[in-house]
Amino acid sequence: MMMRYRVLAFLLASVTAVCAQTPSSYHIANKSVVGGNGSWDYVIPDPPSHRLFIAREDRLMVVDENSGKLIGEVPDIHGAHGTAIAYGTGHGFATSSQDRSIVMFDATTLKVLSRIPAAEDADGIIFDKPSGHVFSMNGDANSSTVVDARTGKLITNIPLGGKPEYAVSTGDGKIYANLADKDEIAEIDTRSNSVVRRWPTAPCKQPVAMAVDTIHHRLFSGCRSGVMAISDYQAGKLITTVPIGKGVDSAAYDPAVANLFAANADGTFTVIHQDGPDQYHVLQTLDTPIGSRSMGLDPTTHRLFVVSAEFGPATAGSRRRPVLPGTFTILTIER
Numbered sequence: 001m002m003m004r005y006r007v008l009a010f011l012l013a014s015v016t017a018v019c020a021q022t023p024s025s026y027h028i029a030n031k032s033v034v035g036g037n038g039s040w041d042y043v044i045p046d047p048p049s050h051r052l053f054i055a056r057e058d059r060l061m062v063v064d065e066n067s068g069k070l071i072g073e074v075p076d077i078h079g080a081h082g083t084a085i086a087y088g089t090g091h092g093f094a095t096s097s098q099d100r101s102i103v104m105f106d107a108t109t110l111k112v113l114s115r116i117p118a119a120e121d122a123d124g125i126i127f128d129k130p131s132g133h134v135f136s137m138n139g140d141a142n143s144s145t146v147v148d149a150r151t152g153k154l155i156t157n158i159p160l161g162g163k164p165e166y167a168v169s170t171g172d173g174k175i176y177a178n179l180a181d182k183d184e185i186a187e188i189d190t191r192s193n194s195v196v197r198r199w200p201t202a203p204c205k206q207p208v209a210m211a212v213d214t215i216h217h218r219l220f221s222g223c224r225s226g227v228m229a230i231s232d233y234q235a236g237k238l239i240t241t242v243p244i245g246k247g248v249d250s251a252a253y254d255p256a257v258a259n260l261f262a263a264n265a266d267g268t269f270t271v272i273h274q275d276g277p278d279q280y281h282v283l284q285t286l287d288t289p290i291g292s293r294s295m296g297l298d299p300t301t302h303r304l305f306v307v308s309a310e311f312g313p314a315t316a317g318s319r320r321r322p323v324l325p326g327t328f329t330i331l332t333i334e335r
Helices: 002-021
Strands: 027-033 043-046 051-055 060-064 070-074 080-086 091-096 101-106 112-117 122-128 133-138 143-148 154-159 164-169 174-179 184-189 194-200 207-213 218-223 227-232 237-243 248-254 259-264 268-276 279-287 295-298 303-308 329-334
Touching: 043 080, 043 303, 051 080, 051 091, 080 133, 091 122, 091 133, 101 122, 101 143, 112 143, 133 154, 133 164, 143 164, 154 194, 164 207, 174 207, 194 237, 207 259, 218 248, 237 279, 248 295, 259 295
Parallel strands: 043 295, 080 122, 122 164, 207 248
Antiparallel strands: 027 329, 043 051, 051 060, 060 070, 080 091, 091 101, 101 112, 122 133, 133 143, 143 154, 164 174, 174 184, 184 194, 207 218, 218 227, 227 237, 248 259, 259 268, 268 279, 295 303, 303 329
8 A cells, every 4th residue: 555655656756747848838928019010020128127119111110018008109210120229228220121221219208319321122121239330131232230329420331242131139249140031150350350151941931030149159030931940059050840830020049948939921930949958849839919929028927929910901012911901919928
């Protein structure tokens, strides 16, 4: 009888241990209808203030993460895409693709401060803390514009040899950018402002989204071909790929739970668990509205924010269906 109790206790302990190691499922915890006209692009969280900066064609919408309410807007942006908050300077930066510029604004008041020349198709933009510079990814110009985040002064334009989509800073004097048309990753030295290395992402095609794990020195490139490409950025080589949905446009990595995320246009949200630096598996595929491919992660709350809307019929000569007024919605995804 004592042996039976011991066996039962061992089995219960084993089940408890397995359950403790199994991450909880992610789910849509809240939907906030924000409304407003126009399509959208990058969703950039501001963790210290729990705000979201969302590009909406001619402006940035600034939304409170907790309430889902509109706080304010950064106006006078012509073709809004990316946002970067330069912490320690009080400044924010937004790409304005139609007039090939970067808009600098006050991160508190949201007042526009200046407009800095960039290049054609200014798209994603990031802040690199070690250099104190912001870097825009100029797709059609095949370049990156470098700006001093404190003064707003244009420093240079870096030729990249391909069409950049998004990039990340690893905090060690390097930036890595996806080159979507070349199926490559470019390594940029922020001291010399030059490309010092590049490597292929094949079999990944059209790498666009990017996230980073600086602890294990891994880059995650979300590819429109339906895979997440994982690279060792110290070695400068691809490690493996993991399947995701089609039409990815944003990726994120949460080191606290070792989970990687991809928001996809086909109506799926892929959660990938990092078993080790070189081992990954799909943990969950969450259904989201079709077209919900823009997403941001607040690493302090571990909440993810995906945006969606309802669409009307496409007009003649346009590839995109118009967003129906009043339907723009933020989905909060949690464990």
